[in-house]
Amino acid sequence: MQIKLRQDTSFIEDLSKNLSEENNLSSWELFQLSYHTVxxxxxxxxxxxxxxxxxxHVNFLTHQLACAQQVVEEMNGRAILADEVGLGKTIEAGLIxxxxxxxxxxxxxxxxxxxxxxxxxxxELAQKFYIPAxxxxxxxxxxxxxxxxxxxxxxxxxxxxxxxxxxxxxxxxVDEAHKLKNSQTKNYQFVRSLKKKYCLLLTATPIQNKxxxxxxxxxxxxxxxxxxxxxxxxxxxxxxxxxxxDQYLKRLIQKVMVRNRREDTNIKWxxxxxxxxxxxxxxxxxDVYQKIEKALANKSRFSSLVYLRELCSSREACFLSLKKDxxxxxxxxxxxxxxxxxxxxxxxxxxxxxxxxxxxxxSINDKCIIFTEYRATQVYLQWLLQQHGIxxxxxxxxxxxxxxxxxxxxxxxxxxxxxxxxxGGEGINLQFCSHLINYDLPWNPMRLxxxxxxxxxxxxxxxxxxxNFAIRNTIEDHVLQLLYKKIQLFERVIGNLDAILADxxxxxxxxxxxxxxxxxxxxxxxxxxxxxxxAVIAQAQSLNEKEQKNGNRESS
Amino acid sequence: MAIENLHNFLYDYFSANHCIVTSDGRxxxxxxxxxxxxxxxxxxxxxxxxxxxxxxxxxxxxxxSTEVEDPTSDRELIHFGTPRLQQIYSHLQEQGKFVxxxxxxxxxxxTPLIPWxxxxxxxxxxxxxxxxxxxxxxxNMINGVMISQMIESLEKIxxxxxxxxxxxPISPLIRLRNSYQRIIDYLTEQIKIPEHDWAIESWKxxxxxxxxxxxxxxxxxxxxxxxxxxxxxxxEALYQPRIxxxxxxxGIFHISKSTNIPFTDISQNEQ
Numbered sequence: 125m126q127i128k129l130r131q132d133t134s135f136i137e138d139l140s141k142n143l144s145e146e147n148n149l150s151s152w153e154l155f156q157l158s159y160h161t162v163x164x165x166x167x168x169x170x171x172x173x174x175x176x177x178x179x180x181h182v183n184f185l186t187h188q189l190a191c192a193q194q195v196v197e198e199m200n201g202r203a204i205l206a207d208e209v210g211l212g213k214t215i216e217a218g219l220i221x222x223x224x225x226x227x228x229x230x231x232x233x234x235x236x237x238x239x240x241x242x243x244x245x246x247x248e249l250a251q252k253f254y255i256p257a258x259x260x261x262x263x264x265x266x267x268x269x270x271x272x273x274x275x276x277x278x279x280x281x282x283x284x285x286x287x288x289x290x291x292x293x294x295x296x297x298v299d300e301a302h303k304l305k306n307s308q309t310k311n312y313q314f315v316r317s318l319k320k321k322y323c324l325l326l327t328a329t330p331i332q333n334k335x336x337x338x339x340x341x342x343x344x345x346x347x348x349x350x351x352x353x354x355x356x357x358x359x360x361x362x363x364x365x366x367x368x369x370d371q372y373l374k375r376l377i378q379k380v381m382v383r384n385r386r387e388d389t390n391i392k393w394x395x396x397x398x399x400x401x402x403x404x405x406x407x408x409x410x411d412v413y414q415k416i417e418k419a420l421a422n423k424s425r426f427s428s429l430v431y432l433r434e435l436c437s438s439r440e441a442c443f444l445s446l447k448k449d450x451x452x453x454x455x456x457x458x459x460x461x462x463x464x465x466x467x468x469x470x471x472x473x474x475x476x477x478x479x480x481x482x483x484x485x486x487s488i489n490d491k492c493i494i495f496t497e498y499r500a501t502q503v504y505l506q507w508l509l510q511q512h513g514i515x516x517x518x519x520x521x522x523x524x525x526x527x528x529x530x531x532x533x534x535x536x537x538x539x540x541x542x543x544x545x546x547x548g549g550e551g552i553n554l555q556f557c558s559h560l561i562n563y564d565l566p567w568n569p570m571r572l573x574x575x576x577x578x579x580x581x582x583x584x585x586x587x588x589x590x591x592n593f594a595i596r597n598t599i600e601d602h603v604l605q606l607l608y609k610k611i612q613l614f615e616r617v618i619g620n621l622d623a624i625l626a627d628x629x630x631x632x633x634x635x636x637x638x639x640x641x642x643x644x645x646x647x648x649x650x651x652x653x654x655x656x657x658x659a660v661i662a663q664a665q666s667l668n669e670k671e672q673k674n675g676n677r678e679s680s
Numbered sequence: 681m682a683i684e685n686l687h688n689f690l691y692d693y694f695s696a697n698h699c700i701v702t703s704d705g706r707x708x709x710x711x712x713x714x715x716x717x718x719x720x721x722x723x724x725x726x727x728x729x730x731x732x733x734x735x736x737x738x739x740x741x742x743x744x745s746t747e748v749e750d751p752t753s754d755r756e757l758i759h760f761g762t763p764r765l766q767q768i769y770s771h772l773q774e775q776g777k778f779v780x781x782x783x784x785x786x787x788x789x790x791t792p793l794i795p796w797x798x799x800x801x802x803x804x805x806x807x808x809x810x811x812x813x814x815x816x817x818x819x820n821m822i823n824g825v826m827i828s829q830m831i832e833s834l835e836k837i838x839x840x841x842x843x844x845x846x847x848x849p850i851s852p853l854i855r856l857r858n859s860y861q862r863i864i865d866y867l868t869e870q871i872k873i874p875e876h877d878w879a880i881e882s883w884k885x886x887x888x889x890x891x892x893x894x895x896x897x898x899x900x901x902x903x904x905x906x907x908x909x910x911x912x913x914x915x916e917a918l919y920q921p922r923i924x925x926x927x928x929x930x931g932i933f934h935i936s937k938s939t940n941i942p943f944t945d946i947s948q949n950e951q
Binding site: 125126127129130131132135136140142143148149150151152153154155156158159160161162163164165166167168169170171178196197200225226227228231250254255256270271316317319320321346347348351352 | 683689692693696697756757758759760761762763764766768769772773775776777778779780781800801802805808809810811812813814816831835839841856857860864868876878879880883885889891892893894895896897898907910911914917918919920921922923924925926927928929930931932
């Protein structure tokens with residue numbers, strides 16, 4: 125081993141020159157102040173955080189401090205912060221960044237967050253940490269601004285891309301990093317090519333579908349830490365995987381990932397109260413539903429599923445996608461059938477579920493957020509609420525940053541309802557609202573947790589009410605009854621679900637459900653298969669809980 | 681002594697730099713001088729043109745706040761770790777680097793002053809973590825006595841930049857460079873004494889990380905060479921253990937013989 129010793133050789137030359145020329149000599153006051161500045165910026169100990177005592181106005185939680193310390197001391201500033209939603213990953217990241225800035229180890233930082241969160245990040249860093257970050261406007265000066273917040277979509281585009289890649293960053297942060305799980309995407313390649321010393325990846329769901337997700341995330345932080353891709357996927361995605369390997373992998377991952385669960389923290393969480401609301405289709409709706417089932421079933425069951433799901437949401441959603449499909453249809457007969465179907469959809473009355481939802485919103489008489497999977501439904505619901513004198517704002521991923529902030533503010537201060545599509549599910553903090561309506565359910569349980577996390581997070585003072593809509597005797601019914609209810613997803617905080625899903629090697633949860641629904645020949649068969657799936661998940665969950673009780677916690 | 685009150689520190693800094701400062705405990709309004717405007721406000725072209733045209737520049741007013749303001753405020757937030765404070769720190773470190781001072785004495789008989797070389801030195805131990813020490817060492821340039829924590833003794837004395845009446849400086853017997861070298865040699869010996877576990881740890885870590893990296897890229901194509909190099913550089917920047925001496929500031933202090941400097945002569949200890 126060698127320790128490099130670097131001496132300061134120029135000082136004595138300059139001192140002797142300045143003394144003889146009587147030049148550049150300081151007053152006692154400046155000499156003393158200069159000494160004090162250094163004395164207050166030095167890092168006295170290898171361990172411990174300097175930041176918290178300089179930020180007395182913020183009340184940090186124990187697990188947040190522990191996380192920051194662990195990342196700085198043990199992980200050397202390269203880590204995945206994977207706390208469950210609502211535990212304050214932003215706070216942890218801010219603490220870490222502040223710490224490095226105080227130690228003079230970080231001057232230049234790049235913070236990549238979803239466009240909707242750019243301003244929120246800017247505010248939090250300024251208010252909680254006194255970190256003056258610049259949010260990228262039209263013409264950002266990448267080389268001159270020290271701490272820059274922008275979205276990954278902006279950053280990877282020309283002309284920014286090359287500028288950014290030529291910077292030497294001391295610190296790079298990526299929020300909602302599960303979007304980097306696919307190593308083939310431009311986003312991934314971009315983040316990987318950044319020149320960076322410290323790097324934090326933030327995600328509540330480090331594993332969304334498969335273990336290679338985590339492999340890819342870790343490879344940004346520490347290439348090689350989990351081996352190379354081929355041997356990794358061979359080892360962990362095949363059937364011959366064994367428990368020993370798993371334990372080993374778990375230990376490895378703990379070295380680069382901090383994951384706090386709600387039950388690990390000392391916070392008192394408010395309750396989740398779940399209510400399922402069943403709705404019956406009107407006869408005409410049920411009629412159309414069955415027609416789609418029949419007409420399209422023999423051709424492609426998968427695409428019929430899409431229409432069925434859409435019809436359960438709104439006429440509009442189904443109408444639009446069927447119309448698009450017709451334009452591309454070449455077969456004359458099929459085209460005619462579809463056009464007939466289209467006309468029938470057109471004639472349908474107001475959607476049974478939508479009417480029910482409006483009644484619910486009225487009876488809640490308090491702020492509530494409605495989630496839907498479809499934009500057409502979003503527009504429709506907004507219109508329908510308006511008809512009943514209820515004001516609402518839409519929220520979706522495609523909105524510009526400023527619009528998102530504006531919508532959130534309107535929701536907080538003026539209107540009763542926010543209607544969000546899936547893309548709206550990430551990142552915004554709405555703890556001032558305690559009612560959530562799942563107008564239609566996502567087929568991936570992790571996405572459901574993301575939704576709930578918008579309101580059931582640190583800072584929520586009320587019990588959280590979750591309302592789930594399902595139309596009887598439709599695929600919605602199956603998914604809700606057989607899947608979500610069985611695994612008690614709404615009541616219990618998600619626990620190790622992400623890991624469990626990965627363990628089950630369900631390469632894509634949504635696809636799994638789709639194929640059960642599409643490949644079964646009867647309602648009975650669907651029921652059996654879904655029951656099986658739910659049973660396995662439930663079993664894995666209880667196993668996992670036992671393991672945790674025995675002290676095998678995933679985060680240390 | 682570290683800065684305990686940022687507000688007071690800033691007040692002192694701007695006052696010592698001849699700025700007019702108004703403060704209310706949370707806000708600071710600073711009318712900058714030409715020099716400070718040029719140092720802090722980052723507008724070199726303005727000053728270049730002003731000079732070219734032979735005009736008098738108009739230095740700006742700097743409005744600072746040491747507490748969070750609402751976003752519409754035009755005040756600039758300043759706090760530990762912010763770039764503005766870093767800028768002030770580095771300006772101070774330039775300004776307060778070299779010194780020659782004489783003890784302020786009201787005497788009416790001939791009083792000799794003894795020259796001391798004082799160096800404030802930051803020693804950084806940098807591995808996967810970082811630790812720093814600030815040492816203040818003074819050496820008596822007549823008899824070679826060496827003292828640690830010198831700054832504390834200096835802070836008890838009043839200073840003038842020119843010598844007081846009836847006082848006269850004694851010429852050093854140990855010359856400047858020689859005095860300097862004695863301090864450096866002493867510190868170099870000092871850092872050899874402890875076991876540097878941190879460095880061993882960090883070195884090991886660096887080797888491990890490099891091996892992993894090599895393994896990861898062993899099957900990759902040539903066009904990933906650049907990425908490999910980037911990653912390897914990052915690893916070295918993070919883990920290569922090193923010790924750095926940085927002289928924060930220093931210079932000659934002329935002190936009367938009778939001034940009480942509580943000392944243990946450290947130069948004798950290791951010999």
